[in-house]
Amino acid sequence: MNEIAKALGNLSGATPVKPSIFNEPIYPQPNDMWRIWHIKYIYKGKEFMKPDSPDGVGCWVPKIGDFVVDPAQGWFIVTDVDIEGNLHSKLKPWSPIATDGGDEDGDFSLLGGHVGNYTSEQLICSVDYSQMPAVMVVDNRLQVYGTNVATAKVFLNNDIGPNGEVISCRFDNSGNIISENMELELVDIPGVNNRAIWIPKPCHTNKRLPDGETATLVFYDKEGGYIPPAHRMVIQNSAFIRQAEAPKRYVKRVELLTPFRSENDPNLIELSVDISSIASVEWVGRVWYTDNSYRDLRVDGTKFILNGSKGYIPTTAGQSASLMLTYVLGEGEAAIQTHPGEQPHVYEHYRVRTTAGNGSYAPKLYGYPVWVNGRWEMKWWLYNLARQIAYEVTSKVEVGVDSPPFDGSKFGAVQHMTYAITLSDVDGRFKAYRHVQNVDITLYRNDPALDTSWVVGFEGSNTPFYGVQVYMNLVSMQAGNRKVNIASKQKDYNAWLNMMYYNIKPLSFNPMQQGGEDRAPEPTHFIIHVDDKHEYRYPIENWNKDLTIDVDIPSGTTVFVKWIKIDAGGTELQLGISGLVAKKR
Numbered sequence: 001m002n003e004i005a006k007a008l009g010n011l012s013g014a015t016p017v018k019p020s021i022f023n024e025p026i027y028p029q030p031n032d033m034w035r036i037w038h039i040k041y042i043y044k045g046k047e048f049m050k051p052d053s054p055d056g057v058g059c060w061v062p063k064i065g066d067f068v069v070d071p072a073q074g075w076f077i078v079t080d081v082d083i084e085g086n087l088h089s090k091l092k093p094w095s096p097i098a099t100d101g102g103d104e105d106g107d108f109s110l111l112g113g114h115v116g117n118y119t120s121e122q123l124i125c126s127v128d129y130s131q132m133p134a135v136m137v138v139d140n141r142l143q144v145y146g147t148n149v150a151t152a153k154v155f156l157n158n159d160i161g162p163n164g165e166v167i168s169c170r171f172d173n174s175g176n177i178i179s180e181n182m183e184l185e186l187v188d189i190p191g192v193n194n195r196a197i198w199i200p201k202p203c204h205t206n207k208r209l210p211d212g213e214t215a216t217l218v219f220y221d222k223e224g225g226y227i228p229p230a231h232r233m234v235i236q237n238s239a240f241i242r243q244a245e246a247p248k249r250y251v252k253r254v255e256l257l258t259p260f261r262s263e264n265d266p267n268l269i270e271l272s273v274d275i276s277s278i279a280s281v282e283w284v285g286r287v288w289y290t291d292n293s294y295r296d297l298r299v300d301g302t303k304f305i306l307n308g309s310k311g312y313i314p315t316t317a318g319q320s321a322s323l324m325l326t327y328v329l330g331e332g333e334a335a336i337q338t339h340p341g342e343q344p345h346v347y348e349h350y351r352v353r354t355t356a357g358n359g360s361y362a363p364k365l366y367g368y369p370v371w372v373n374g375r376w377e378m379k380w381w382l383y384n385l386a387r388q389i390a391y392e393v394t395s396k397v398e399v400g401v402d403s404p405p406f407d408g409s410k411f412g413a414v415q416h417m418t419y420a421i422t423l424s425d426v427d428g429r430f431k432a433y434r435h436v437q438n439v440d441i442t443l444y445r446n447d448p449a450l451d452t453s454w455v456v457g458f459e460g461s462n463t464p465f466y467g468v469q470v471y472m473n474l475v476s477m478q479a480g481n482r483k484v485n486i487a488s489k490q491k492d493y494n495a496w497l498n499m500m501y502y503n504i505k506p507l508s509f510n511p512m513q514q515g516g517e518d519r520a521p522e523p524t525h526f527i528i529h530v531d532d533k534h535e536y537r538y539p540i541e542n543w544n545k546d547l548t549i550d551v552d553i554p555s556g557t558t559v560f561v562k563w564i565k566i567d568a569g570g571t572e573l574q575l576g577i578s579g580l581v582a583k584k585r
Contacts, residue, residue, distance in 0.1 A: 475546050
């Protein structure tokens, strides 16, 4: 008999009284028996009650100590009920306790033993962050049975529903995510022709997970259906150790991974003149071993070094130079052929050549805080030196690998952030070039009385930061007479333009290149962007005038000013974007 059956055998007390009409939540009574509930019957609020259901779906208030089963997420125990308030229940995940010597009727794994008796603390999901991308391996005691089995996913914590966050993924050779599904493989059982016992294969994750974080493994069939049960696990950061009986593997060769490798010559790197320097490209090195396995690592000057990259600045099409990708062998590592030096190493020669560009690979992220539900959140736009189109990319921007998370409630202290975006995720016409950018952000309270709500620095030398005493004055929000002003108390046009436009450090062509610019072009027009349906265009001469709009803007709302230049040929150039908070003055 398993633990759940044993628990059921201890039921005692009276059965709850079932009313004829379920029009009010049903309170537990002192003499009600301890019982197990399906989660659909638990009271979550009157809007979830179904009075016409025969058993009172959403109407029952459980007792502390009752158990609740959710077919999608497993078992829970009721730890608290707000009897004096909203009647909501607090549920804590629950697993049966393992007994000495096992449980004859427990869930049995052919190779892993009684998996059903392991607690979530005993089932491990290992993540190796020494590799890039990070390698994820789930406990091989977690097996699934059947010939219709297809894939698996790992979710963060216990939410495996539509809004759950999947943390498993697979990458292609260019570093692009191709799937969030884990592949499965048949278990190798000596003497058995196994066709129906599966375990997950190692995969990757692009999320930084601390030791002790929880995760849930879910299996799916070939039709995409869920295969119960879901398995709760604990994250363990681990660089995997070679087993004693495993054969020794040797480093065979190294390879530089980049979307800028020539299709005709794999040792030729073709960089657009738009790219300011080789150092601005996020390079990845791959180590190939004699067993045909490989390991990907960032080229950051520790294990992988790209010699010759610091002195090469693309300025002229046709310019070329030599590079050498060096991999430094670690303790216990060996290679088929090593080269002398201070440390044993393996290297591969490459050539780099500058190609003509149009500004597309000279991108810049503009990010500004937006007040949402009592805290600041970042909204992002992407521009480039082609100046043809601007992209709203909030959903595409990621916090950098070594960056702290953004804290939208941290007031008065600068946050040194790193953000990244892959251009091919924004527009399929781009290569998978990953742009990384540092941004300094200081937040203040969203107080209408303050002229400064936040400041943002887009470059290390960005002094003063953009946003100091910058705001939109809500002159009037009366229907039929809505007017705003973006002068921010400035009386001089040049001072205003420096504060509003040049302080965001708009992109400009390298003055050392042909057609270079000493600074970004001066805009001829600006567009007030409230949302995608409400934009208002004005000539730059209207910078200090009251501007008529036809939509209500609440105080504290972040709005945007897009900077436009119409050149002599009538072409509209996208120069940059500024954010400012609307205030009543």
